[in-house]
Amino acid sequence: MLVAPARLGLTATPPDDVTALVRHLGPVVYALTVADLAGDALAEHELISVPIALGSAERQRYRELRRRFAAGYAAFQRRMPDAAWHEFVRTSSQTIEGRAALAAWREYRALLAYPEGKRAALREILMQHRGSRALVFTADNATAYAIARELLVMPITCEIRRSERSKAIARFRSGECPVLVSSQVLEEGFDVPDADVAVVVGGPSSPRRFVQRVGRVLRPRDGKHARIYELAVTDSAEVSYVKRRRAALGGGRALVQGGAS
Numbered sequence: 001m002l003v004a005p006a007r008l009g010l011t012a013t014p015p016d017d018v019t020a021l022v023r024h025l026g027p028v029v030y031a032l033t034v035a036d037l038a039g040d041a042l043a044e045h046e047l048i049s050v051p052i053a054l055g056s057a058e059r060q061r062y063r064e065l066r067r068r069f070a071a072g073y074a075a076f077q078r079r080m081p082d083a084a085w086h087e088f089v090r091t092s093s094q095t096i097e098g099r100a101a102l103a104a105w106r107e108y109r110a111l112l113a114y115p116e117g118k119r120a121a122l123r124e125i126l127m128q129h130r131g132s133r134a135l136v137f138t139a140d141n142a143t144a145y146a147i148a149r150e151l152l153v154m155p156i157t158c159e160i161r162r163s164e165r166s167k168a169i170a171r172f173r174s175g176e177c178p179v180l181v182s183s184q185v186l187e188e189g190f191d192v193p194d195a196d197v198a199v200v201v202g203g204p205s206s207p208r209r210f211v212q213r214v215g216r217v218l219r220p221r222d223g224k225h226a227r228i229y230e231l232a233v234t235d236s237a238e239v240s241y242v243k244r245r246r247a248a249l250g251g252g253r254a255l256v257q258g259g260a261s
Contacts, residue, residue, distance in 0.1 A: 013211050044226070045228060048229050048230070052118050053234055054233055076092065076098070076103065109139070112237070125229055129197045134199060137181075138200070141214075144156075155181050197217060198214050204241070214228045
């Protein structure tokens with residue numbers, strides 16, 4: 001329905017699947033990676049993966065929960081091999097076995113979100129960068145609040161009133177409150193060039209979301225060298241998440257698309 005003879009689309013964080021963009025705008029005609037922009041439009045940065053080992057009790061619990069979930073999910077896939085995840089959730093909620101599989105999935109995700117190894121690693125990283133302005137990103141609000149209580153830092157979540165969030169961000173900008181922890185709220189529209197440390201305690205596998213998160217510490221400043229830490233539990237589902245997200249900084253793209261209407 002557009003009357004323009006041509007269209008041009010610009011985005012710093014394209015979706016993982018660009019099929020819809022190609023359909024509506026045309027093919028990608030130009031692209032840059034995050035690495036291409038480092039030192040110019042973005043700050044120089046270093047991506048550091050921190051492997052986290054579960055304790056023996058945590059590992060045993062994780063394996064048991066994964067086994068329960070895998071059994072339920074495999075049974076579902078045999079019945080509906082082409083079904084999407086949301087269909088598994090909907091179908092499973094209607095049976096005792098399905099609800100047990102979903103409960104196991106939620107529990108093992110919670111276990112991976114903030115085990116003792118991540119607690120220790122986060123404390124060490126923040127101690128190492130004491131005096132720097134750091135942003136800590138989590139997979140969920142519960143983990144953000146746990147970190148806030150343990151380390152006495154300010155949480156920024158969707159449940160915190162906007163006025164309170166604004167005050168906390170102002171204190172962060174001034175350096176009075178040098179560490180903020182958030183699950184999703186700070187992923188967009190947050191510009192503090194002095195922030196130079198990001199710690200990804202947990203999160204989704206989406207490269208797009210990862211670029212949005214770490215982009216908060218890639219705002220350029222003279223002499224700035226940002227450090228981005230990813231905490232990931234070894235021999236767990238988090239390893240595949242890190243591999244997908246890792247491509248985002250080496251291959252995270254700023255796209256230009258265009259085509260005739």
